[in-house]
Amino acid sequence: MFPNNGSAHNHSFGSNMSHSPTPAATPPPTTSFGLGDGSWELRIYVTDLQMDRVLRVKSDVHIGGVMLRLVEDLDIAIDWSDHALWWPDKNTWLTHTRSTLDQCGVTATAELEFTPMHKILRVQLPDLREMDFRVDFSVKTFNAVVSLCKQMGIRHPEELSFSKPVSAEDLKYNYAERQMKKVSMAKTINGQIPADTNSFVANKSHNSSNGSLERSSHHTPGSPSTPVGTLRHHNTSASSNGYNSSMNTSSGSNIYETVEAQEQLNNSLTNSPSRPPDSSKTKPPRPKTLLEKARMNVGWLDSSLSIMEQGVREGHTLLLRFKFYSFYDLNPIYDGARINLIYNQAKYAIINEEIDCTEEEMLMFAALQLQVNMQVLQPQHVSQTNTDDDIDRALNELQVSLEGGNQLTPNIPGSSDIMNVPELKGNLKFMKPRRFTLKSYKMYFFVCRDMRLSYYRSSDEADLLETIDLRGCEVTPDVVLATGRYGIRLEVPAKEQGMTEYMLRCNDEDQYARWMAAMRLASKGKSLADSSYQSEVRGIQAFLSLQQPARNPVQIPEHIDIHVEDFLAPRFVRKIKGKGQTRILEAHSNVKELGLVEAKMQFIRAWQALPEFGLTLFLVKYMGHKKEELLGVAFNRIMKMELNTGDHIKTLRYNTIKAWNVNWGTKNMMIQAEGDPLVFSCLTADCKVVHEFIGGYIFLSMRTKDANQTLNEELFHKLTGGWA
Structure with missing residues (x-):
């Protein structure tokens, strides 16, 4: 897919023979130049043979010519085509074979190494296995x-x-x-x-x-x-x-x-x-x-x-x-290894508490993990209708794109009736938290319409109390199934610096799914008219159903060992204590019918539904401020956050960012969006890491469903490299 860096990648300097005689002591420098003609000695260490060679060269000799003369001088009939010159003192490869020594800055004081470009690297995979690869x-x-x-x-x-x-x-x-x-x-x-x-x-x-x-x-x-x-x-x-x-x-x-x-x-x-x-x-x-x-x-x-x-x-x-964390086109037919590695990375992120979840969610993940472990030992039936499923899915996507959604009743979220604006109405419990003030929830009548949330004292909509613009909002679930709490934490940008927090409580699971789906779409800049509303509702309902404990747990075969510490995060192991295995088996009854790949996919989808999914954190200090804050980088937005609590201060969507760049001298980064630019230094990583995350997510957002697409390496480096 990508071209080699130079002719040294594909040029053979010797025949591919197994003969490799023991090298003699370092000979005197080989030369085709005479003393006093401007030539000088270049010392090269051959790593495969652990010996030095000294060549007499001139500054106008090309890198490729140096390697060719070195191979001829060694006179060992092996394949040198994968070798190149490495300059340890400058920490750089000399792979541009047409460049001269003078152009590369190589002088008589330089000591180079002639070493293979492909070497063995030990790679730890997301499932924590370590394997050796030639890289x-x-x-x-x-x-x-x-x-x-x-x-x-x-x-x-x-x-x-x-x-x-x-x-x-x-x-x-x-x-x-x-x-x-x-x-x-x-x-x-x-x-x-x-x-x-x-x-x-x-x-x-x-x-x-x-x-x-x-x-x-x-x-x-x-x-x-x-x-x-x-x-x-x-x-x-x-x-x-x-x-x-x-x-x-x-x-x-x-x-x-x-x-x-x-x-x-x-x-x-x-x-x-x-x-x-x-x-x-x-x-x-x-x-x-x-x-x-x-x-x-x-x-x-x-x-x-x-x-x-x-x-x-x-x-x-x-x-x-x-x-x-922007997984494109996960297909069980072609992505068995990819799905497995994503599943394992998600599993260890949850067990190691890199991402937070509730007790019910933790037990759901443990149940799915147990189902995966059980299904690995069972023969999996390959569906004979994979091709038909792909065709049906493509046709459904085409229908949605052409029709704008399912044919639903007018004035209902997800409707394709362009004559009516969809809206969501209902009584919800509401509280606007205040510091140092004890406040309780009160019942109000809410209307969500066109990415605006309004609430009234009664259902006749005569006494409007407030209208909230949901653009740029952050939505966090506040659900505890054991106590029947279905809450939504809503944070919206304030006119001043920071976010205004609102707390909503729904009456039941169905109402929560509908309102939560509306808030999530609004946080992405989408209204209730978007065709994905109904699928968002179904996804939330499915996520909640998996967390419901079952009354008749499945009997696990004797050869399956449940080490609770392999399924639950340490804080839940301590909290549940001796009941961990029983609770896992109860939750497992909800997923006992899932196949191997389906269980992994369900685990990945549940992981993606967590509030903190895909959020990469950095500690930063903004120019002109003494206080340190967190910067969260996600697949669709950047967030300023409080260091101690993680509360959101400001959210920037990628579609509002005009420019981002780095001052490499001061190691400061600037993000230009709506309002004043953000200028900060990163304290927990090099600023290049932050720059690459932002550019990488923007690059990934530009991918299309074109089956013949090729990876645009040049565009990736342009967006992530930080250089014009």
């Missing part, structure tokens, strides 16, 4: 992820990215504090700052002893010690819980090049073991506060730089995660 360390991280997803058979790779592992220790400090501490330690230990252009978190990996390609004059090829530049082999035996951590491979061959290996990989990615790995090193940290949740996002790599330029070396571990 191109010389291309941009975005391209490396695209190629990796192609190996894994995952569509829409633009939704994923690499992140460095974040430990519990990383959650104790802000980004700037850790950077200062890291630089201080590096100067103390090594006397110099490590080359790591985008070092959000320290380079740490339990698979590698150091963070660089160290040279060793004591090792020779064939020695028992693992040579630099080759794969550090890991234990390949399957563990007791069914995890196979890696596959034997060499750095010169593709791990999954055979049909059998590729099929094994696809099957492994489609279904994950029910229990996570036992190793504590694989378990993500559990954030306890909003500030720690903001610090969790420090590890994302820069999509515009190669992973080698960001301090990652062969054998290191990176996390592959869904970075952007």
Whole structure:
């Protein structure tokens, strides 16, 4: 899909032969130039052979010519086509083979490395398994992820990215504090700052002893010690819980090049073991506060730089995660592995309390997880009508787009009657919270019409009390099924800075579903006339029905173990105590008929229905303000939030943003929208991370249903790179 960076990617410098003689001592510099003619000596370290070579060159020699002369000088008949020059001191690849040494800034003081571009990377998947893949360390991280997803058979790779592992220790400090501490330690230990252009978190990996390609004059090829530049082999035996951590491979061959290996990989990615790995090193940290949740996002790599330029070396571990929570066209027919990985990322986000939910919701997620574990052990029946279902779905979507919705009764939400404006009416309990004042709910008559909410003292609509403009509002459910509470927390932009809060209470589940659907549409800038209203209502009703406890729990087979801590977040394990297994079995009765993929999809849909779904937090400080605040970035909006409570201060929709850019000198970011621009510095991550999230979501919103669409790499980097 994407072109190579230079001819070094596809030019073979030697025949592909297995003969690899033991290299001799470093010979004197080879030269075709004479002394005094402006030539100089260039030292190059060959990582595969662990030897130095010295070439006599001139500044007008091209990079490709240097590599060709180096290969001829080595005179070893192996395939060098995947090798390129790496400049450790400058932390950059020299892959533009037509550029001269002078153009690249290479002088006689430079020491280069001739090393493979494809190296073995240990990747931790969203289900916490770790697998080894051959990844191109010389291309941009975005391209490396695209190629990796192609190996894994995952569509829409633009939704994923690499992140460095974040430990519990990383959650104790802000980004700037850790950077200062890291630089201080590096100067103390090594006397110099490590080359790591985008070092959000320290380079740490339990698979590698150091963070660089160290040279060793004591090792020779064939020695028992693992040579630099080759794969550090890991234990390949399957563990007791069914995890196979890696596959034997060499750095010169593709791990999954055979049909059998590729099929094994696809099957492994489609279904994950029910229990996570036992190793504590694989378990993500559990954030306890909003500030720690903001610090969790420090590890994302820069999509515009190669992973080698960001301090990652062969054998290191990176996390592959869904970075952007905008999942496009999830299709059970084609996306078995993708659905499974999204399901697992959602599961661990809930169990690790990265996203909050109520007790009823927690039990519902546990029940769906149990159903998935049970269905994995059962043969799944493949539907014979998949093609027909796709055609029917396409026809239904076409009908909705042409007709504007279902043919419903006029003046009813979702109606296609253009002569009447749909509206929603009813008696609701209402309260406008005030600080230091005890107030109770009062019953009023409400009318929702054309993204405006009005309430009156009585149903005759004669005494209007207030009209609320719902544009830019934030809606949060306040539901407790055990007590019959069906509440809606509504926050709307105020004329002054901040948001005005309103609390609504519905009488029953049906009324709640209708009003909640209307508020959610209004928060997206849609009125009741939108064709998605009825489906929004049904989705809310289905979500609530899954949380209703059943009276006749299903008997679980003996070979299914329910470790409550694997299903519930720690605070619910403590709260429910010894009743956890019973409560999970009661909730499971609601989902016992679901198939494997259907249970995973239901889990994902329920996750998406949570109020905090897809919200990535950052701690920021606005220019001219001393107080620190949270910045929440979601798939459709940006929010200013209170640090301690998480209350919304201001919401900006992407369709109102005119520009966003970064001052790379001061590391300040500016977002220009309606009103005064927001200028801030990010304290828990590099400002490039925030910039990339905003540009990435805008890029994802531009995707269409064109079956022949191709990934527009240039547009992605234009929106996320921060450079003109």
